[in-house]
Structures are given as structure tokens and as C-alpha cells.
Amino acid sequence: MVGVGSMGGAILAGLRAPGVRIEGPIAVTTRSAGSAARFADAGDVVAYASETDPQANRRAVRGARIVVLGVKPWMVRDVLREIADDLEPDAVLVSVAAGVTIASMAELLPEGVTVLRAMPNTPSHVGLGVTGLAGGDSAGPEQLEAVRRLFATVGEVLVVREDQINAIAAVSGSxxxxxxxxxxxxxxxxxxxxxxxxxxxxxxxxxxxxxxxxxxxxxxxxxxxxxxxxxxxxxxxxxxxxxxxxxxxxxxxxxxxxxxxxxxxxxxxx
The missing domain is CATH 1.10.3730.10 (ProC C-terminal domain-like)
Known part of the structure; x- marks a missing residue:
């Protein structure tokens, strides 16, 4: 999870909820060392702080099957350029940023990396969220299902077309x-x-x-x-x-x- 703000924190809480099983540890990046230390307290999270480790984002995505990009929309392209060479060849990258299309993200990433967009909302913090999920041309049923299951840990998930994501943001995101x-x-x-x-x-x-x-x-x-x-x-x-x-x-x-x-x-x- 690259950038664990409010929404990323909700998703992380869902992944760590009782009864939810995932393979391997969860790697996250935050800006401050203090935030990283809080996330790592439970022992099942590896946390990196960008203020003390310039390679934090690159370290976090290495070996990850799913990468959740939780940075602000205007930061997305810079972060993708930063981590592109460290992503696994068959990684699935999911952005929760508004206004950044799948095509514009895919063109910055190696061929083979699947890009999806998700639009969750803040009731995800209490497990009652709703997330709109859209996949691009490279997203097959297996990738969509894996990401759907991830967001299902914090509420309902609707699989939609990408041209519906902005409307999802308007209705449920906001x-x-x-x-x-x-x-x-x-x-x-x-x-x-x-x-x-x-x-x-x-x-x-x-x-x-x-x-x-x-x-x-x-x-x-x-x-x-x-x-x-x-x-x-x-x-x-x-x-x-x-x-x-x-x-x-x-x-x-x-x-x-x-x-x-x-x-x-x-x-x-x-």
C-alpha cells in the first residue's frame, strides 16, 4: 500500500480484521516515521517512511501481488514513474485516486502490469463502505476477483465500467x-x-x-x-x-x- 492516508488506513484495517486471511505480510508506506511505527506495531505490517527512506515506495512494492496506490491524484504519475521498475511483472495495481484514468497510468508501467481503479468511501472505516471497482482492458476475471475480495473486507463492492467511476465518486464517494x-x-x-x-x-x-x-x-x-x-x-x-x-x-x-x-x-x- 503506497500512501496510507484515511482511506488506505480503512482498507488496512479491513485486511487485518479477524477472519481475514492473506498471504504474506502487508507492506505500507507513509510520509512520517511516526505513522510508520504505528502501523508496524501489530507485527503483521512492514512499514516504510518516505521522510527517512527515499526508497520507501520502491521497497514496499517489491514482491507484492497487489499494490494499492493511495496518494493524491496530482502525485499519482510521479509515484508510478518512481515504482515502475520495482513492480512484479504480473502485479495488479489499484488506484483509489479520482480523475486519473487507467490508460494514463498504464502508459507509465511495464507491460504485464494490470491497472484497476477503485472508488471506496469513508464508511469503510467501520466496515460499511461501498466501493466502485473498474478494470482496464488487461484486467481479467482473476484480477478483478482478487481486488474485489480485498475491498469486500470493508463493505460492498460494485464492479462497474471505468466511465462510471466519476459517477460513483459523485454518489457514494462524496x-x-x-x-x-x-x-x-x-x-x-x-x-x-x-x-x-x-x-x-x-x-x-x-x-x-x-x-x-x-x-x-x-x-x-x-x-x-x-x-x-x-x-x-x-x-x-x-x-x-x-x-x-x-x-x-x-x-x-x-x-x-x-x-x-x-x-x-x-x-x-x-
């Missing part, structure tokens, strides 16, 4: 932020209704958590769950009418389109 924004605004609205900070936070947070768990456990369509709460001519119906009058469908379409547009800008190097 989706937690939309829900957190909703919770933030509900908390603020509760404060304006006279609740203190603790009360407002409890009301908003527990409502979101409880509703999400009800959605998960019930297996019902969210529209049906909404109808279950919305009595005809009742208070919920009146509030939802206000929200719908504000143009929620168009607002969501515009927000997701803006997200996708930014991914496309990144692909063009903007």
Missing part, C-alpha cells in the same frame, strides 16, 4: 459528506428552535443513525419508509412539501453534475 452536511444543518435548525447544543446534536445525530439502521435492517425501499412516516394531512407531509417545493431533484442533479465535472477536470490535468 455521499457521506452530503449526509454529514444534512446532519450539520439539522443540528443548527434544532438550535434555532431553542434546544441547547447537546440536545440539538443528539436529536439530529441519533435520528440520522437510527433512520440509516432502519433502512438497513428493514430492507424496504426508502420511498416506502418515507411514506410510513408521512401521514396524510400530517406534520411530516407539510414539511416534505416545503422541501420538495425547493426543487430537491434538480438540486441533487446539479450537485452531482458539479462533482463529476471536477473529476473530468482532474482527468484533463486542470
Amino acid at each position: 455521499g457521506p459528506a452530503y449526509l454529514f452536511l444534512y446532519t450539520e444543518q439539522m443540528t443548527a435548525a434544532a438550535r434555532r428552535l431553542g434546544f441547547d447544543e447537546h440536545q440539538a446534536a443528539t436529536l439530529a445525530r441519533q435520528t440520522v443513525i437510527g433512520a440509516a439502521e432502519l433502512l438497513r435492517r428493514s430492507g424496504e425501499d426508502p420511498a416506502q419508509l418515507r411514506r410510513n412516516v408521512t401521514s396524510p394531512k400530517g406534520t411530516t407531509e407539510r414539511a416534505i412539501a416545503v422541501l420538495e417545493a425547493a426543487g430537491w431533484p434538480e438540486l441533487f442533479d446539479r450537485a452531482l453534475a458539479a462533482n463529476i465535472a471536477r473529476s473530468e477536470e482532474l482527468e484533463r490535468g486542470e
Whole structure:
């Protein structure tokens, strides 16, 4: 794992979870020696720090069957040039960076290295993530399945076309932020209704958590769950009418389109 930030840390936690078995140790790279020491504490991880070892990334990928590239999008090409000669001839490289295409990565790597893209989200930290996974022309069923199993340790995995990855990023990759924004605004609205900070936070947070768990456990369509709460001519119906009058469908379409547009800008190097 080259670059173990927030998302890489979630994946690493999934790989180290009870019941998950992998072959050999996990090698990771971080920027600081302190982070490397924390990752290596458990004994099943070999950690390298780039601030003290200029060869850290190259050392980490040697012998690895799967390499997860977890660096920022603008760093991807430089890191690929750095590690290209140290990758195994049949390695599978998986990038979790937005806006960097499989073709642009493959052209920097030796022939035989398979490149895939994955778009996980932050609920992976608690094993409830969802990851979009796309393979290029060189990715066969075996490589796709191996990487699918890796990301399945932290949640659900959807295998999609690469031209859907930007939309995956807009819906689920950024989706937690939309829900957190909703919770933030509900908390603020509760404060304006006279609740203190603790009360407002409890009301908003527990409502979101409880509703999400009800959605998960019930297996019902969210529209049906909404109808279950919305009595005809009742208070919920009146509030939802206000929200719908504000143009929620168009607002969501515009927000997701803006997200996708930014991914496309990144692909063009903007």
C-alpha cells in the first residue's frame, strides 16, 4: 500500500480484521516515521517512511501481488514513474485516486502490469463502505476477483465500467459528506428552535443513525419508509412539501453534475 492516508488506513484495517486471511505480510508506506511505527506495531505490517527512506515506495512494492496506490491524484504519475521498475511483472495495481484514468497510468508501467481503479468511501472505516471497482482492458476475471475480495473486507463492492467511476465518486464517494452536511444543518435548525447544543446534536445525530439502521435492517425501499412516516394531512407531509417545493431533484442533479465535472477536470490535468 503506497500512501496510507484515511482511506488506505480503512482498507488496512479491513485486511487485518479477524477472519481475514492473506498471504504474506502487508507492506505500507507513509510520509512520517511516526505513522510508520504505528502501523508496524501489530507485527503483521512492514512499514516504510518516505521522510527517512527515499526508497520507501520502491521497497514496499517489491514482491507484492497487489499494490494499492493511495496518494493524491496530482502525485499519482510521479509515484508510478518512481515504482515502475520495482513492480512484479504480473502485479495488479489499484488506484483509489479520482480523475486519473487507467490508460494514463498504464502508459507509465511495464507491460504485464494490470491497472484497476477503485472508488471506496469513508464508511469503510467501520466496515460499511461501498466501493466502485473498474478494470482496464488487461484486467481479467482473476484480477478483478482478487481486488474485489480485498475491498469486500470493508463493505460492498460494485464492479462497474471505468466511465462510471466519476459517477460513483459523485454518489457514494462524496455521499457521506452530503449526509454529514444534512446532519450539520439539522443540528443548527434544532438550535434555532431553542434546544441547547447537546440536545440539538443528539436529536439530529441519533435520528440520522437510527433512520440509516432502519433502512438497513428493514430492507424496504426508502420511498416506502418515507411514506410510513408521512401521514396524510400530517406534520411530516407539510414539511416534505416545503422541501420538495425547493426543487430537491434538480438540486441533487446539479450537485452531482458539479462533482463529476471536477473529476473530468482532474482527468484533463486542470
